[in-house]
Structures are given as C-alpha cells and as structure tokens.
Amino acid sequence: VxxxxxxxxxxxxxxxxxxxxxxxxxxxxxxxxxxxxxxxxxxxxxxxxxxxxxxxxxxxxxxxxxxxxxxGFGQEITAAGETSGGERTVRKMDAEEAAMVLESAQKVFIIPGYGMAVAQAQHAVAELGDILRKKGVDVRYGVHPVAGRMPGHMNVLLAEANVPYEMLSDLELNSEMEQCDVALVIGANDVVNPDARRPGSQIAGMPIFDVDKARTVMVCKRSLNPGFAGIENELFFNQNTVMLFGDAKKMVTGIVSELKGK
Missing domain, CATH: 1.20.58 (Methane Monooxygenase Hydroxylase; Chain G, domain 1)
Structure with a gap:
C-alpha cells in the first residue's frame, strides 16, 4: 500500500x-x-x-x-478540479439540437469512455451508430487502449451491444480526425484531454484522441469534473466544443428518439 x-x-x-x-x-x-x-x-x-x-x-x-x-515521489500534486484562471463558459446543447447536427454530418467518430460503462449506455450508443449509418453517415468508434478500468473494457461493452468489429478503431483514427465532422465523446475525459501534449502535465506523453481537431466536438458528460488525472480538461472550453450534460444513457437515448422522429 x-x-x-x-x-x-x-x-x-x-x-x-x-x-x-x-x-x-x-x-x-x-x-x-x-x-x-x-x-x-x-x-x-x-x-x-x-x-x-x-x-x-x-x-x-x-x-x-x-x-x-x-x-509520484517528490511531486507536488495539484488539487482535483483546480483551475488556473477565473470562471469560463461552455457551450451547451440538448438532445434535439445534437440530433440535428449529427444528422447533417457526413463523418462521425464516437469516442466512448468509463462514463459509458457507468451509465450502461453501450446499447443506446450502438443504436445511435446504426441509425446514423442508415442515414448515410460514416460512423466509426474510437477505442483508447486504457479507456475504462482495464484494457479492452470498451471493446467488451461494444461487442456486447453487437457493434461490428470492423467499425472499431484505436488511435489510428487520429489520422482522419481533421476530416471528421462530429467527434462524439461519451463519458471519456483524460483520453481526449489536449493537456497531454503539454510538457510537464500529469498526463504528458500519454497518447490521446485528437478530438479537438474535429470540426465539431460533442462531449456527453454529467459535469465538468476532472477525470482520473484530477486535472481540468481544456477541451470543454474550446470554441468547437459543445457539452451534452446529463446521464449518458438518457442523453443518447434522447438523441436516438429525435433521429427516429425525423
């Protein structure tokens, strides 16, 4: 210990x-x-x-x-959620608006994280991918090697939801990120945190998904609280990022309902 x-x-x-x-x-x-x-x-x-x-x-x-x-020895640990500046605002979006943006996209990358596992949202996420594909959208799932609590955690959940294996990609998805219309982040935090590119960061050097390079980033999360690393995620405050606050399963189910009604 x-x-x-x-x-x-x-x-x-x-x-x-x-x-x-x-x-x-x-x-x-x-x-x-x-x-x-x-x-x-x-x-x-x-x-x-x-x-x-x-x-x-x-x-x-x-x-x-x-x-x-x-x-960990000799390091000064920053308090979780501590910010370096004053209060900043984020852009918010509801399920109806998110459905409109996703429907108009040509390429959508879905990045699941531990939050999807907690909310048991994998079946709703799989259904969302199916609906978008039927509407002609190119859908891919980006699975980070350490997303969740063990290697392969997200793979198991998506396989349980019958997501085709050929739709799963790892960090190689970064090569296409700039051509991505919407990067939908569901319950992931540290694995999409741009702070990993900054020398001296607690997560410096950790490979991440470069979702901030996508045209639009949607982050489905309960709050702005930090992830495992305990550091603020600058992604949430980017100009091309919108937050979908709430339970991942309820939010994705809401988006699916909106898409079915169109």
Whole structure:
C-alpha cells in the first residue's frame, strides 16, 4: 500500500492492475507457507496475469512501470478540479439540437469512455451508430487502449451491444480526425484531454484522441469534473466544443428518439 500511495492521476488504472498482481503473489506466498497447492497455482496465475496486464497498460500510456511507481515521489500534486484562471463558459446543447447536427454530418467518430460503462449506455450508443449509418453517415468508434478500468473494457461493452468489429478503431483514427465532422465523446475525459501534449502535465506523453481537431466536438458528460488525472480538461472550453450534460444513457437515448422522429 505504501508503495502506491504517492501515485495518482492518470496512472491509477496501472496501479489497480499492479495491486491485482500483488494480491496474487501474496496468495502464492501464503500457499507455500501453508503447503497448499491450490493457493500456489491460483496465486501464480493471478500474479502473472496482473503483471502482464500492467505491462500492457504501461505500453498503452507510453510509460514505463518504473516511471509510474517512482514518478509520484517528490511531486507536488495539484488539487482535483483546480483551475488556473477565473470562471469560463461552455457551450451547451440538448438532445434535439445534437440530433440535428449529427444528422447533417457526413463523418462521425464516437469516442466512448468509463462514463459509458457507468451509465450502461453501450446499447443506446450502438443504436445511435446504426441509425446514423442508415442515414448515410460514416460512423466509426474510437477505442483508447486504457479507456475504462482495464484494457479492452470498451471493446467488451461494444461487442456486447453487437457493434461490428470492423467499425472499431484505436488511435489510428487520429489520422482522419481533421476530416471528421462530429467527434462524439461519451463519458471519456483524460483520453481526449489536449493537456497531454503539454510538457510537464500529469498526463504528458500519454497518447490521446485528437478530438479537438474535429470540426465539431460533442462531449456527453454529467459535469465538468476532472477525470482520473484530477486535472481540468481544456477541451470543454474550446470554441468547437459543445457539452451534452446529463446521464449518458438518457442523453443518447434522447438523441436516438429525435433521429427516429425525423
């Protein structure tokens, strides 16, 4: 516990998988003490899988495990949600307006995050994609390697909602972002935060989706609160960004209803 106490921000998913491996190693050690083969075998499997998962997540975040573990020591942690300036305004949009913008688009990229998982909105998101495709819109889903709480979290949810695998893309989607009419961000935060490009940021160097380069960015989120990294997302205040405040499932369902009525 003391080893991971200084670690925070966007490294938390890595810490979770690392702690999982620690629990497996502890179980394995207990098995040796008690001469219990079941504990030894199960603990070894959990420990090994946890280490592999940690390595995968570190690679996806462009970090080394040593950098994650030692990076928290001696750092000054900024309070979550602390802003550098005065109050700023954001542009808001409701489901009806969002439906109009999406319907008039030719290319839409949907970027899901942990908020989609919390709201259980994957089926509504899949239905939205189906409706837009039937209207002739080119729809793609951008899945970040560390979106959610483990690698493949978003892939599993979208597969559960029967989203075709060929519609899923990873960070290679950035090459087409400037041609994207609407980037719809659903419950994602740190993985679309432009602050990752700034040297010295808590998430500096982490690969992100460059959604701010799209013509229009829609962010479906409950509030302006920061994500895992605990830092403000400048994306929310961009001129080409509109916020869809509310529960992701209710908001996407509302957009679907509006599109069906047109």
């Amino acid at each position: 003391m080893l991971v106490t200084p670690i925070g921000g966007a490294d938390m998913p890595v810490v979770i998988s690392l702690m999982n491996s620690y629990s497996g190693l502890a179980a394995m050690t207990t098995g040796f003490v008690l001469d219990n083969y079941a504990l030894i075998i199960s603990g070894s499997l959990v420990g090994a899988s946890g280490i592999i998962l940690t390595k995968i997540m570190c690679s996806a975040m462009n970090r080394s495990l040593l950098n994650v573990v030692a990076g």
